[in-house]
Every structure is written in structure tokens, then in C-alpha cells.
Amino acid sequence: MASVEIVTIGTEILLGHLVDTNSAHVARVLADHGVDVYAKHSVGDNADRLAVMLTGALERADGAITTGGLGPTVDDLTKDAVARAVGKKLVLHEPSLRAIEERFRSFGRTMTENNRRQAYLPQGCIVLDNPHGTAPGFVALRDDGRFVACMPGVPREMKPMLEERLVPWLVPRFGLREAIYTKTLHTVGIGESDLDRRIEDLFRTLENPKIAVLAHGFRVDVKVMAKADSRERAEAMIAPVAAELRTRIGSGYYGDDETTLAGAIVRRLAERGLTLATAESCTGGAVADAIVGVAGASAAFRGAVVAYADDVKTGLLNVPELTLENTGAVSEETAVAMARGARQRLGADVVLATTGIAGPSGGTQEKPVGLVWFALAFGAGEIETRRLTFPGNRADIRERATVAALGLLWRRIERDVLAQTGVP
Amino acid sequence: MASVEIVTIGTEILLGHLVDTNSAHVARVLADHGVDVYAKHSVGDNADRLAVMLTGALERADGAITTGGLGPTVDDLTKDAVARAVGKKLVLHEPSLRAIEERFRSFGRTMTENNRRQAYLPQGCIVLDNPHGTAPGFVALRDDGRFVACMPGVPREMKPMLEERLVPWLVPRFGLREAIYTKTLHTVGIGESDLDRRIEDLFRTLENPKIAVLAHGFRVDVKVMAKADSRERAEAMIAPVAAELRTRIGSGYYGDDETTLAGAIVRRLAERGLTLATAESCTGGAVADAIVGVAGASAAFRGAVVAYADDVKTGLLNVPELTLENTGAVSEETAVAMARGARQRLGADVVLATTGIAGPSGGTQEKPVGLVWFALAFGAGEIETRRLTFPGNRADIRERATVAALGLLWRRIERDVLAQTGVP
Numbered sequence: 001m002a003s004v005e006i007v008t009i010g011t012e013i014l015l016g017h018l019v020d021t022n023s024a025h026v027a028r029v030l031a032d033h034g035v036d037v038y039a040k041h042s043v044g045d046n047a048d049r050l051a052v053m054l055t056g057a058l059e060r061a062d063g064a065i066t067t068g069g070l071g072p073t074v075d076d077l078t079k080d081a082v083a084r085a086v087g088k089k090l091v092l093h094e095p096s097l098r099a100i101e102e103r104f105r106s107f108g109r110t111m112t113e114n115n116r117r118q119a120y121l122p123q124g125c126i127v128l129d130n131p132h133g134t135a136p137g138f139v140a141l142r143d144d145g146r147f148v149a150c151m152p153g154v155p156r157e158m159k160p161m162l163e164e165r166l167v168p169w170l171v172p173r174f175g176l177r178e179a180i181y182t183k184t185l186h187t188v189g190i191g192e193s194d195l196d197r198r199i200e201d202l203f204r205t206l207e208n209p210k211i212a213v214l215a216h217g218f219r220v221d222v223k224v225m226a227k228a229d230s231r232e233r234a235e236a237m238i239a240p241v242a243a244e245l246r247t248r249i250g251s252g253y254y255g256d257d258e259t260t261l262a263g264a265i266v267r268r269l270a271e272r273g274l275t276l277a278t279a280e281s282c283t284g285g286a287v288a289d290a291i292v293g294v295a296g297a298s299a300a301f302r303g304a305v306v307a308y309a310d311d312v313k314t315g316l317l318n319v320p321e322l323t324l325e326n327t328g329a330v331s332e333e334t335a336v337a338m339a340r341g342a343r344q345r346l347g348a349d350v351v352l353a354t355t356g357i358a359g360p361s362g363g364t365q366e367k368p369v370g371l372v373w374f375a376l377a378f379g380a381g382e383i384e385t386r387r388l389t390f391p392g393n394r395a396d397i398r399e400r401a402t403v404a405a406l407g408l409l410w411r412r413i414e415r416d417v418l419a420q421t422g423v424p
Numbered sequence: 425m426a427s428v429e430i431v432t433i434g435t436e437i438l439l440g441h442l443v444d445t446n447s448a449h450v451a452r453v454l455a456d457h458g459v460d461v462y463a464k465h466s467v468g469d470n471a472d473r474l475a476v477m478l479t480g481a482l483e484r485a486d487g488a489i490t491t492g493g494l495g496p497t498v499d500d501l502t503k504d505a506v507a508r509a510v511g512k513k514l515v516l517h518e519p520s521l522r523a524i525e526e527r528f529r530s531f532g533r534t535m536t537e538n539n540r541r542q543a544y545l546p547q548g549c550i551v552l553d554n555p556h557g558t559a560p561g562f563v564a565l566r567d568d569g570r571f572v573a574c575m576p577g578v579p580r581e582m583k584p585m586l587e588e589r590l591v592p593w594l595v596p597r598f599g600l601r602e603a604i605y606t607k608t609l610h611t612v613g614i615g616e617s618d619l620d621r622r623i624e625d626l627f628r629t630l631e632n633p634k635i636a637v638l639a640h641g642f643r644v645d646v647k648v649m650a651k652a653d654s655r656e657r658a659e660a661m662i663a664p665v666a667a668e669l670r671t672r673i674g675s676g677y678y679g680d681d682e683t684t685l686a687g688a689i690v691r692r693l694a695e696r697g698l699t700l701a702t703a704e705s706c707t708g709g710a711v712a713d714a715i716v717g718v719a720g721a722s723a724a725f726r727g728a729v730v731a732y733a734d735d736v737k738t739g740l741l742n743v744p745e746l747t748l749e750n751t752g753a754v755s756e757e758t759a760v761a762m763a764r765g766a767r768q769r770l771g772a773d774v775v776l777a778t779t780g781i782a783g784p785s786g787g788t789q790e791k792p793v794g795l796v797w798f799a800l801a802f803g804a805g806e807i808e809t810r811r812l813t814f815p816g817n818r819a820d821i822r823e824r825a826t827v828a829a830l831g832l833l834w835r836r837i838e839r840d841v842l843a844q845t846g847v848p
Contacts, residue, residue: 015455016448024440031439040466112617132816156820284716285709288730292708295784295818304730306712312727312770346736360719394719
């Protein structure tokens with residue numbers, strides 16, 4: 001079994017100004033491919049300290065994988081340290097220079113000497129393309145075969161480089177055999193203890209595959225993990241367990257792995273030929289944003305009115321002034337009027353409205369900060385409402401209200417589907 | 425100046441199932457007290473690997489500070505490794521034993537042999553009380569004065585132990601006087617290399633305070649870090665450098681430290697008595713969401729129309745059907761018509777419209793995926809437009825377009841302010 005150490009480079013992370021999420025991601029992906037992570041380290045932008053760290057790592061493990069330290073300002077330090085640790089010189093890598101030049105040309109910007117220096121790499125290294133940024137990654141090789149692989153620190157650039165470039169190089173080289181494969185089942189609107197009760201016996205008895213439960217507020221994930229020598233074998237082991245879990249979870253289950261809650265909603269609406277619109281006050285467009293984040297959202301999503309000021313609620317959503325006066329902007333009546341107005345204005349089959357008090361000010365005894373009213377119009381039928389109160393600060397309340405809104409949407413659509421197909 | 429290395433113990437963190445936030449906290453607190461953090465490490469619950477790591481740390485730094493590895497199941501491994509690294513034996517620490525016994529009595533629970541083992545500590549160590557849990561922390565001392573300080577991994581237990589127990593022991597021992605204080609200046613719409621050029625001389629010549637540049641896409645931060653013996657002295661050293669930087673950065677500068685871009689926009693609009701609305705297609709409400717995220721947004725924000733479907737663009741924003749037919753939904757003309765329509769419908773002084781192709785499909789040779797048109801109406805004046813193309817996947821494109829939209833808003837409002845005050 002191959003072993004590596006992960007090194008995160010950057011004074012920002014070392015000093016705690018940035019929390020490092022990269023090393024956790026790299027460790028998870030490597031574990032999935034049967035690579036043993038021996039240790040993780042963080043060092044600042046300091047060539048001497050980095051060289052010491054990498055040299056030590058190559059004594060203990062087969063290789064070191066670094067993230068960060070490849071931006072135009074700190075690039076030199078990192079590559080200098082890596083070159084020392086593997087005993088190679090830095091040389092100009094022509095294809096990388098041309099790629100950087102091309103990138104700057106396409107954006108119509110001028111290249112600086114700093115950008116040019118990014119094309120110097122340790123002699124004999126393997127270049128890892130970076131389609132999402134200017135700095136290429138690389139694998140520098142010591143003569144005894146031990147390696148230092150360097151990737152950028154920006155997660156958007158690092159993650160595809162890891163999975164599409166580095167792992168395909170690593171796996172055949174180290175002949176990795178058994179690995180852990182995971183399937184994640186996503187649920188919404190079921191409490192963690194309720195879920196525990198439904199699956200407790202499986203949780204206790206299963207060993208391979210085994211089960212883990214991970215809560216994220218309204219969303220709770222159930223992970224099924226199988227250790228096997230191929231993805232095919234692992235999937236065959238996982239399939240019956242996942243099927244049993246889906247039955248037990250019922251309409252709270254919305255999809256596997258990469259499926260997002262918004263993605264599940266869009267797919268289900270499109271399957272049923274239904275359209276969606278939102279009318280948002282406290283969530284401020286966040287529900288619409290989540291839906292538009294789904295590729296293919298246009299198949300179901302018509303649009304939204306973010307009615308933050310009261311006279312936008314009356315002017316654009318036809319909320320009666322009297323309703324606002326009598327019951328206030330945060331009330332069941334206003335939420336219903338917003339949903340009704342959006343149904344007319346935006347002509348959608350399904351309409352969700354939100355109005356609440358996100359704080360920090362504006363709360364009262366009767367209507368505390370965190371109170372949110374939801375209204376859901378389904379077809380021409382009666383409008384359903386829901387009152388929820390969320391803890392936390394303004395950001396927490398708005399985020400939870402957004403997930404709750406998506407959860408209400410999903411369970412309403414799904415309940416209808418299950419009723420039609422005769423499932424209770 | 426004292427230097428330490430931080431070691432996080434635990435397989436969960438090493439394998440990325442938990443993201444480590446402890447080490448960032450410890451590093452920040454230590455930096456505030458003038459302790460130099462040389463490096464950070466994570467190791468699993470493995471005595472041999474931990475002993476190697478700690479021995480290495482004590483070669484490079486004055487001490488090591490660990491978090492985690494003190495629960496009843498893994499306790500032994502950690503203390504065994506620490507004892508080896510400092511060359512001491514583990515002995516029963518009577519006061520700790522009594523404290524643990526007392527704790528179990530007060531909860532009416534039975535103590536196990538594992539719990540009793542928690543009272544064994546390296547000979548001659550200094551015990552760090554844990555009023556929030558069962559496992560005490562401790563500082564083990566090597567004969568040459570180098571140390572390993574161990575704290576629990578639960579943040580609720582670790583944080584008070586660090587600040588109330590460990591720091592008071594550390595500071596007089598190492599006679600720490602100086603600490604590093606930081607101010608962060610935020611910019612938007614200036615490239616990292618452009619910024620580098622403007623401040624390169626300061627970056628190269630300044631030592632205390634010194635400068636660091638950190639890019640987050642369209643937003644680039646400049647950090648000014650001063651080493652001083654008090655916050656007041658540090659602030660006096662930082663102030664002239666920050667003032668010089670703000671002048672050089674110009675209208676791209678939007679605030680310091682905790683200020684967000686949306687927060688700066690809301691504050692500036694409110695100061696000027698201006699209101700804002702958005703008309704969004706590809707950004708799908710994300711610009712409105714960012715604005716509503718600001719506490720007090722109601723002082724300036726009226727609302728938004730998310731016009732995703734074409735007939736919502738015509739119906740709710742009065743975009744002429746002919747414009748959509750002739751130039752398409754993603755065009756300068758449509759963006760301008762959206763801004764004009766939102767200005768009428770939502771009655772705002774400042775209106776920003778977005779329309780683009782977020783992908784993955786829908787791109788053509790002339791209008792590739794990533795193309796976004798922005799239109800900005802300021803008062804009754806002419807509507808300004810901007811065409812930008814963003815790299816990446818759908819999420820990247822939408823996120824960058826949202827930040828770009830906020831950046832355009834900020835720079836437009838700020839340019840007007842600077843013009844009024846006579847600054848070029």
C-alpha cells in the first residue's frame with residue numbers, strides 16, 4: 001500500500017487566517033483509492049521550512065502532495081523547495097509558458113515577468129494541466145522514485161487536477177488494490193434521531209458495506225461504504241443495502257451522491273411537466289439562486305420576484321395593502337398573498353413564497369428574529385402554509401430558511417408522486 | 425521569540441472526515457501573543473507516528489502543542505508518544521484521579537479502568553485543568569526546557585484551556601512581548617498582477633509592517649501585518665501604510681477587515697440615500713441574495729426580478745419581443761432593456777441587470793458558455809453595459825458573474841463619490 005504525506009503551503013493557513021479544507025478533500029480522495037495518508041502538515045511561504053518538511057516526508061512516505069504556494073508571488077519559494085527536496089534543477093517548461101501566454105491573450109491582459117516565472121518547473125517533472133487557472137501543477141520525481149506532487153491552493157483548480165490528473169498517475173504506479181467506495185443517500189425533512197430509529201438495526205449489524213449517518217441541519221445523509229477490489233464489486237455490494245434504505249426513508253429521500261436538493265426538484269418538475277416560480281422576501285433570491293444553479297433549470301424554472309420592500313410586495317405581487325397593515329409583512333396572510341400574486345404574475349404551476357425576520361433587528365415578542373412563514377401553491381389548489389423558527393445569526397437563519405423552502409418543495413412534489421403511484 | 429509547532433491528533437481529521445478548525449484557532453491565539461508558529465501537523469491515533477512527529481518538532485521549535493487524542497479510547501497512545509518525545513515516564517497523578525472520580529460521582533456514573541488511566545501523566549508535567557470535560561491537559565517538559573503541551577480536541581474544552589491555562593503559562597516563561605497585528609484591505613476589479621505592480625515597491629521594501637497579497641478571483645486582499653508590543657502601537661504603525669495603499673488602489677478599495685463587498689455597497693447607497701434593485705437571468709437571484717445578506721439591507725434594497733424564462737423578461741420587465749428575437753436573450757440590448765424595465769417596475773435609483781450563458785449547454789461560437797452581459801442604470805442617466813466572459817463550470821461562472829456584478833456596482837457608485845469629492 002502506498003503512503004503519502006499532505007503538505008499545505010501558505011502563511012494564511014499556517015497562521016489560521018484561512019481554514020484549510022483542501023487537505024481533508026485530498027485525504028478523502030486518496031483514501032478512496034487505497035492510498036494511506038501518513039500525516040498532514042502546514043507550512044508558511046518559506047522555502048527553507050518547506051524543504052525541511054518535504055525532505056522529512058520523503059523519509060517516512062512514498063511521496064508528498066502539496067496544495068498552495070503556486071500563485072505568481074510565492075511560486076518561486078515553493079518550486080525552489082521542491083527542487084531541493086528531490087535534488088533537481090528548475091528549467092523552463094515551454095508548453096506551460098505557451099499555455100500561460102495563450103490564457104493571457106484570450107483575456108486581453110498583459111503578461112508580467114512573474115507570470116512567466118510560473119513556467120519554470122523541476123527538471124524531468126510530469127506536468128498536471130490546470131484548465132481552471134494559470135498555474136500548472138506538477139509531479140517532481142526523486143531518482144529513487146519518491147515524488148512530490150504540487151497542486152494550486154484554490155479548491156476550484158485543485159479538485160479537478162487531483163481527480164483528473166494526479167490520481168490517474170498515482171493509481172497505476174502504486175498498484176492499489178482494495179479501496180473504499182461510498183454511496184451517499186440524501187434525505188431532507190427527517191430528523192437525525194427519527195432516521196436513526198428507522199435504520200438502527202442495519203447500522204448495528206452491517207460491517208461491509210457499513211453505514212454512517214451525517215447530519216447537515218434539515219438534510220441528513222446516509223453513507224454506505226464498501227471495501228472491495230473494484231468499483232463494480234463494491235457497487236454490487238452496496239446496491240441491495242441502498243435499496244433497503246430508500247424504502248425505509250420514504251419521501252424524505254431525494255437522491256444519491258452528487259444529486260443536490262435543487263437538482264432533484266428540477267428533475268422531478270421537468271419529468272412531470274410542471275413549472276416553478278418563487279416570491280421571496282427574507283430569503284432574498286436564495287431559493288431562486290439554488291434552482292438556477294442546476295444545469296437545465298430552464299426546463300422548469302420561470303423566475304422569481306424578490307419583494308424586499310413592502311411596496312414591491314403590493315406593486316409587483318398584488319399583496320393587498322390592508323393585509324400588510326393588519327397582519328404585517330411577516331404573517332401567514334402575506335405569505336399566501338405573495339404566493340397567489342406570483343402564481344398570477346409568473347404563471348407557474350408550483351409557487352413558493354417566503355417572508356420572515358432574518359435579524360439582527362426587527363424581532364418582537366410575538367414575531368421573534370428567526371420566524372419565517374412559507375406558502376406553497378400547487379396547481380390551482382389551496383395554498384398550504386408552514387411556520388418555522390430558525391436559530392442562529394442572520395446568515396444562519398437565511399441559509400436554513402432556504403434549505404427548509406427547498407425541503408418543503410421537494411416533499412410536496414414527491415408526496416404527490418408517491419400518492420399517484422400508490423405508495424403510502 | 426518563541427516558536428512552536430501545532431500537532432492535531434486523530435484519524436478522523438487525518439483522513440478528512442472532520443475538518444480541523446482547532447489548529448487555526450490555536451495559531452491565531454498564539455500569533456496574538458507573539459508566538460511564532462513554525463508548522464502544523466496532523467497525525468492519526470498512532471503512537472509511533474506521533475512520537476516521530478513530536479521528536480521532529482522539538483528539533484525545530486521550542487515546543488509542540490497538540491490537540492486531540494485525549495479521549496478515553498486513545499489516551500494511552502498519545503501519552504505514550506509524548507512521554508517518549510520528552511524522555512519521561514508515565515506516573516499516576518493523584519489530583520487528576522480525584523478530579524475524575526469526583527466528576528463521575530456528580531453525574532452518578534460508574535468509572536471504568538479506561539477513565540482511571542486518564543490520570544496517568546508524564547512525570548514532572550504541569551497539569552492544565554479541564555473544567556469542561558474529564559480529560560485534563562498537561563505540559564510535559566524535556567530536561568532541556570523544550571515542551572509538549574497537550575489539550576483535548578473538543579473545541580469547547582480546548583479553547584478555554586488554551587486561553588486560561590496554557591497561554592498564561594507560556595507567556596511569562598518565554599517573556600513574550602511582541603505580537604503580530606493585521607489589517608486587511610479588500611479590493612475588487614483589480615487583477616492580482618495589476619495590484620502587484622501598484623504596490624510592488626512597498627511589498628519589497630517594507631519589513632514591519634509588511635504586506636501580503638491574497639487573491640480570491642475578482643477580489644484581491646492586501647494584508648498589512650505589524651509586529652508590536654501592543655495593539656495601539658501596531659495600529660499606529662499600520663495606519664500610514666494602509667492610507668498609502670488605499671490611495672494607490674483607488675476606487676477598487678471597498679473596505680477593511682470584516683467588511684464584505686455587498687456590505688460596502690449597502691452602506692454607501694444608504695449614505696447617499698440611493699435605492700437598488702436587480703434584474704437577473706443567469707445569476708438567478710444571487711446578486712439580490714448577497715445584498716439581502718447584509719444586516720440593514722432594507723435601507724437601500726427594494727427587490728429583484730429573476731427573469732429566467734423569456735416571457736418573464738417580456739411580461740415582467742417589458743423587454744420587447746423584437747429585441748429577444750433580433751439579438752437573443754444574451755445580448756447588450758436585452759441587458760439594457762432588463763435594466764430599464766426593472767427601473768420602471770421596481771422604482772430604484774440604481775439598477776443592475778445580468779443575462780448570460782452559464783452552461784453547460786447553450787453556447788455557440790459567437791456566444792460561448794461563460795459570456796455574461798451586465799447593464800447598469802444609475803439615476804435617469806444613460807445605461808452603461810459591460811461584456812465579460814468567465815471560465816469554469818456552471819457554478820464557477822455564476823459565482824464569478826455575481827462577484828463581478830457587485831464589483832461593477834461598487835466601482836460605479838464609488839467613481840461617482842470620488843468625482844464629487846474631486847479625487848481623480
